[in-house]
Amino acid sequence: MYEPSHFKVEDREALYQVIRANPLATLVTAGESGLLANPVPFVLHAEPGGQALLRAHLARPNPQWREVAAGAEILLVFTGVERYVTPAWYASKREHGKVVPTWNYVTVQVRGPARIVEDPAWLRAHLDQLTRQQEAPRAEPWAVSDAPEPFVAAQMRGIVGIEIEIASLIGKFKLSQNRQEADKRGVFNGLSADPESESQAMASLVRAHALGNTA
Numbered sequence: 001m002y003e004p005s006h007f008k009v010e011d012r013e014a015l016y017q018v019i020r021a022n023p024l025a026t027l028v029t030a031g032e033s034g035l036l037a038n039p040v041p042f043v044l045h046a047e048p049g050g051q052a053l054l055r056a057h058l059a060r061p062n063p064q065w066r067e068v069a070a071g072a073e074i075l076l077v078f079t080g081v082e083r084y085v086t087p088a089w090y091a092s093k094r095e096h097g098k099v100v101p102t103w104n105y106v107t108v109q110v111r112g113p114a115r116i117v118e119d120p121a122w123l124r125a126h127l128d129q130l131t132r133q134q135e136a137p138r139a140e141p142w143a144v145s146d147a148p149e150p151f152v153a154a155q156m157r158g159i160v161g162i163e164i165e166i167a168s169l170i171g172k173f174k175l176s177q178n179r180q181e182a183d184k185r186g187v188f189n190g191l192s193a194d195p196e197s198e199s200q201a202m203a204s205l206v207r208a209h210a211l212g213n214t215a
Helices: 012-021 064-069 091-095 120-135 149-156 181-192 197-209
Strands: 024-031 034-041 043-045 053-059 073-085 102-111 114-117 159-165 168-174
Touching (some): 012 043, 012 073, 012 102, 034 053, 034 064, 053 120, 091 181, 120 149, 120 159, 181 197
Antiparallel strands (some): 053 159, 073 102, 102 168
């Protein structure tokens, strides 16, 4: 990934936070069948000082798991908040007009060796963890155990697990850090004026990473 110094993020915990908040990654494999890509939800397992892992599952009819089993190269792309940035927000537009549109975004990429897991106990534990991760904000969270056990067992026979060691973790937070101060403030103000939640989230990121919380 192209990472200009303004946008490169090396804080592992900050990158883990992006993964936890945006668990649906694009799983890309490069194997005998060429490039394959599928959206897959992951669960991050990262203990301080230990090996960080990402776990997920694929439908058994999905040929991508066989590519993983055969040793295909793997790339995971997690995408966080993203927003279009209009040059109309820049103070420099009024000064000299030499400005162009751009896009602000947060992204994290992971590479590492992977293995396929078909053990029923592993799969059940993973499904429980993935469900808890996604259901936790709900007032009445659903649990895998809410479904009949024979039904759950039948569903599990139709999936395979995948576990990826995080050997490479890189992040890019493109949040207007490379603009002059007045332009950064213009971006922050423009985003803040938009009531959409994505714009509000991006405004908070611009304030934290480009303005240092001084907006």
